[in-house]
Amino acid sequence: MDDARLAERAVTTGEVKISARKAQVYYGETHAIRDVDVDILDKTVTAFIGPSGCGKSTFLRCLNRMNDTIPNCRVEGRITLDGEDIYDRSVDPVQLRARVGMVFQKPNPFPKSIYENVAYGPRIHGMARTKADLDQIVESCLRRAALWNEAKDRLDEPGTGLSGGQQQRLCIARAIATSPEVLLMDEPCSALDPIATAQVEELIDELRANFSVVIVTHSMQQAARVSQRTAFFHLGNLVEYGETGQIFTNPRDPRTESYITGRIG
Amino acid sequence: MTDISTGTAQDWNAPEVRSNLRRRHRGERWLRGIGLAAILTAFAVLVILLGSLTASGYKAFSQTFITLDVPVSADRVKPDRIAAANWRGVMQDAVAAMFPDATDAERKVLAAIPSSVAQFAVRDRVLADPALIGQTVTVSVPVSDPFDQLHKGLIDRATPEENRRLKDAEIAAFDRLVEAGKVALRPNWALVTSADSRFPELAGLRGALIGSFYALLTCFVISFPIGIGAAIYLEEFAPKNRLSDLIEININNLAAVPSVVFGLLGLAVFLGWFGLPRSAPFVGGLVLALMTLPTIIIATRAALKAVPPSIREAALGIGASRQQVVFQHVLPLAMPGILTGTIIGLAQALGETAPLLLIGMNAFITAAPATPFDAATALPTQIFIWADSPERGFVSRTSAAILVLLGFLILMNGLAIFLRNRFERRW
Ligand SMILES: Nc1ncnc2c1ncn2[C@@H]1O[C@H](COP(=O)(O)OP(=O)(O)OP(=O)(O)O)[C@@H](O)[C@H]1O
Ligand SMILES: [Mg+2]
Numbered sequence: 001m002d003d004a005r006l007a008e009r010a011v012t013t014g015e016v017k018i019s020a021r022k023a024q025v026y027y028g029e030t031h032a033i034r035d036v037d038v039d040i041l042d043k044t045v046t047a048f049i050g051p052s053g054c055g056k057s058t059f060l061r062c063l064n065r066m067n068d069t070i071p072n073c074r075v076e077g078r079i080t081l082d083g084e085d086i087y088d089r090s091v092d093p094v095q096l097r098a099r100v101g102m103v104f105q106k107p108n109p110f111p112k113s114i115y116e117n118v119a120y121g122p123r124i125h126g127m128a129r130t131k132a133d134l135d136q137i138v139e140s141c142l143r144r145a146a147l148w149n150e151a152k153d154r155l156d157e158p159g160t161g162l163s164g165g166q167q168q169r170l171c172i173a174r175a176i177a178t179s180p181e182v183l184l185m186d187e188p189c190s191a192l193d194p195i196a197t198a199q200v201e202e203l204i205d206e207l208r209a210n211f212s213v214v215i216v217t218h219s220m221q222q223a224a225r226v227s228q229r230t231a232f233f234h235l236g237n238l239v240e241y242g243e244t245g246q247i248f249t250n251p252r253d254p255r256t257e258s259y260i261t262g263r264i265g
Numbered sequence: 266m267t268d269i270s271t272g273t274a275q276d277w278n279a280p281e282v283r284s285n286l287r288r289r290h291r292g293e294r295w296l297r298g299i300g301l302a303a304i305l306t307a308f309a310v311l312v313i314l315l316g317s318l319t320a321s322g323y324k325a326f327s328q329t330f331i332t333l334d335v336p337v338s339a340d341r342v343k344p345d346r347i348a349a350a351n352w353r354g355v356m357q358d359a360v361a362a363m364f365p366d367a368t369d370a371e372r373k374v375l376a377a378i379p380s381s382v383a384q385f386a387v388r389d390r391v392l393a394d395p396a397l398i399g400q401t402v403t404v405s406v407p408v409s410d411p412f413d414q415l416h417k418g419l420i421d422r423a424t425p426e427e428n429r430r431l432k433d434a435e436i437a438a439f440d441r442l443v444e445a446g447k448v449a450l451r452p453n454w455a456l457v458t459s460a461d462s463r464f465p466e467l468a469g470l471r472g473a474l475i476g477s478f479y480a481l482l483t484c485f486v487i488s489f490p491i492g493i494g495a496a497i498y499l500e501e502f503a504p505k506n507r508l509s510d511l512i513e514i515n516i517n518n519l520a521a522v523p524s525v526v527f528g529l530l531g532l533a534v535f536l537g538w539f540g541l542p543r544s545a546p547f548v549g550g551l552v553l554a555l556m557t558l559p560t561i562i563i564a565t566r567a568a569l570k571a572v573p574p575s576i577r578e579a580a581l582g583i584g585a586s587r588q589q590v591v592f593q594h595v596l597p598l599a600m601p602g603i604l605t606g607t608i609i610g611l612a613q614a615l616g617e618t619a620p621l622l623l624i625g626m627n628a629f630i631t632a633a634p635a636t637p638f639d640a641a642t643a644l645p646t647q648i649f650i651w652a653d654s655p656e657r658g659f660v661s662r663t664s665a666a667i668l669v670l671l672g673f674l675i676l677m678n679g680l681a682i683f684l685r686n687r688f689e690r691r692w
Contacts (some may be wrong), residue, residue: 069581071505098584108575110594119585120593171579223389 064092101180146199322664465658476641484549492561528620564606
C-alpha cells in the first residue's frame with residue numbers, strides 16, 4: 001500500500017448517518033456480533049474488513065433490517081438512521097430498505113429481464129411517472145453500474161443469463177435505482193475482473209457525493225482505495241474503527257495490525 | 266505448496282487396489298440391473314393392464330346397427346294422437362313387410378332384434394313431421410344387446426342351444442337380416458353422447474362425463490385458491506413454532522386419510538347438516554376438494570420452498586413488501602410446480618370412487634345433468650355401476666369406460682409434464 005498517499009488524502013466526511021450503540025446479534029444461541037459501537041458518516045465510504053466469519057455480513061444486514069427475515073436471528077442494542085431508531089415499532093422495514101439499499105454477497109438478479117430487474121424498485125416505489133422516466137432511470141443506473149454497453153442490446157433478455165460479474169453489476173444497478181441514502185455492499189467485487197472492479201470503485205466514489213456507502217471487502221487494497229473510514233471486525237467484535245489512512249498506516253490494536261499485514265485471517 | 270506427507274504414493278496397479286475397483290464397478294452394475302428390472306416389471310404390468318382392457322373394451326367402441334324401412338300406416342297412427350299410437354305394432358308391420366313369408370312366431374323374434382328405442386326413433390321422426398304418416402320412414406337403430414354380441418362374435422354358435430343366450434330361431438332370424446344387408450357395424454358414438462340406460466346398446470357415458478366435469482370444476486374452484494392460500498401463509502408468513510408444526514403434521518396426515526372417510530364426512534356434513542342435494546356433482550366436488558386440498562397444499566409448499574431464498578432477499582432488499590415478494594417474485598417462479606401438483610391432485614380426484622359412492626353418485630340416472638346441482642354419476646362410479654350390471658353388453662362397456670377414464674388421466678398427467686417442461690425455470 002502506498003502509505004504516503006493514504007496519509008495525505010484529504011478526508012471530507014459528513015454528519016453521522018447511521019449510528020450503532022451496543023449492537024448485539026444472536027443466531028439462536030450463537031452470539032455473532034458483540035457490543036458494536038459505530039458511527040457511519042454521510043457522504044463517506046466506510047469499509048468493513050475482517051477475517052471470514054467475523055460477522056461483517058451479519059452487522060451489515062442489521063443496518064437495513066434484513067436480519068428480520070432470518071427466523072432465529074435476534075438483534076439488540078440501538079441502531080439509528082438520521083437519529084431515528086430503525087428497530088422502533090414506528091419504522092416500516094419496507095420503507096427503510098428503500099432508503100438503505102443493499103448489494104448482496106452472491107449476485108441474485110431476478111429471473112426477469114435485465115430491464116425489469118432495474119425497473120422493479122422505481123416501479124414499486126412509484127418513482128417514475130412515465131415509461132420514458134423509467135427508461136431514463138434504467139439507462140442511467142446501468143451506465144453507472146458499468147453494464148450499459150454490454151446490456152443495451154439485450155434489455156429484454158433474462159438477467160440470469162448474464163455472466164457472474166455482469167449479474168453483480170446488474171444487482172448494483174438495481175440497488176442504486178431506488179436512489180437509496182445509504183448503500184450497503186457486501187463484497188460487490190468478489191466476482192468481478194479488474195476492469196469491472198475499477199468501474200465499480202469509480203461508481204462508489206461517485207455515489208459518495210450524495211450517499212453514504214458501506215462496503216464489505218476482503219481486499220485491503222480495495223478498502224484503502226475506495227474508503228475514507230475503515231472498521232475492522234474480529235470474532236464478532238469491532239476491534240478498531242477510524243480513518244482508513246490511520247487504520248492502514250498506524251493501527252492501534254495489535255489484532256488489526258496482524259490482519260492487515262496478513263498474519264490472521 | 267504443502268508439506269503434508271502421505272508416506273508412499275498409491276500403487277494403482279496393486280492387486281488389492283484393482284480388486285477394490287472391480288468390486289465398486291460390480292456394485293454399480295448391480296444397481297443399474299436392479300433399476301432396469303424394476304422399470305421393466307412396472308412397464309410389463311402396465312402393458313398387461315392396458316392390453317386386457319383394450320382386448321375386452323375395444324368391441325364397445327363399435328355397435329351393430331340395423332336399417333329398417335318402417336311403413337307408417339294411417340291405420341295405426343292417427344295425426345291427432347301420434348304419441349299414443351301403437352308403435353310396437355308399427356314396428357311389427359315393418360318386419361312383416363321385410364319378410365312377407367315369415368311366420369307369426371318368426372315375426373315376433375324378428376321384431377325383438379332392433380333395440381327398444383327403434384319405435385321411439387320412428388315416433389319422434391313422425392312427431393317432428395306428421396306429413397310422414399302414410400309413407401315409409403327409414404331408420405338406422407342399434408340392435409338389442411344379445412344380437413350385438415352375436416354379431417361381434419361374442420356368442421359362440423357351437424354352444425348347445427339350452428346354454429346359449431340366443432336360441433336357434435333368433436340366430437336364424439338375425440342371419441336373414443344380415444343376408445339382406447340390413448345389418449352393419451358402426452362406430453359407437455352413443456358411448457359418449459348418450460347418458461346411462463338399462464339397455465347396454467343404448468348406454469353411454471355422457472352423464473358420467475358431465476358429472477365428472479362438474480365435480481372436478483367444483484373441486485378445482487374450491488381447492489386451488491384455498492390450497493395455494495394456505496400454502497403461502499404456512500410457507501411465507503406463519504411463524505415457525507409448535508402450532509405451525511402441528512398444522513403441518515395434520516395436513517400431511519390429511520393427505521393420507523382414506524378417501525372413504527372423506528365420503529362419510531361429506532355425507533354427514535354436506536348432505537346431513539347443510540341439506541345439499543344427494544348425488545349432485547357439486548357435492549361430489551366438495552368432497553373431492555377436501556381430498557385434493559392437502560395434495561395441493563403440500564405440492565405448493567414444496568414449490569415455494571424450491572424458490573431460492575436469495576430471490577426473496579433481493580426483492581426485500583430493494584424495499585418490496587412481503588406481499589409483493591410473494592406475488593411478484595416467488596409465486597410466478599413456483600407456478601409450474603403448483604400447477605403440476607394441482608393437476609396430479611385433480612387426476613387423483615377424477616379417479617376417486619369411494620367418496621362419490623357414499624354421497625349417492627352411483628344412482629341410475631338416464632339424463633345428463635344440466636347443472637352441477639342435478640343428480641348425476643361420475644366416470645368411476647359409472648364404471649362401478651356397469652361392472653355390477655348383469656347384461657353381457659356391459660362387460661365390454663365397463664372396459665371401454667375404464668379406457669376413457671384412463672385416457673383422461675393420461676391427458677391430465679401429460680399436461681402436467683408439459684407445463685413443468687414448458688415453464689421450468691433455472692436460476
Ligand atoms: N443464518 C445464520 N444462522 C446461523 N448462524 C449464522 C447465520 N449467518 C451467519 N451465521 C454465523 O454468524 C457468524 C458471522 O457470519 P457472517 O456471515 O456475518 O460472516 P462474514 O464476516 O460475512 O464472513 P465472510 O467474509 O466469509 O462473508 C458466522 O460464525 C456464521 O456461522
Ligand atoms: Mg459475508
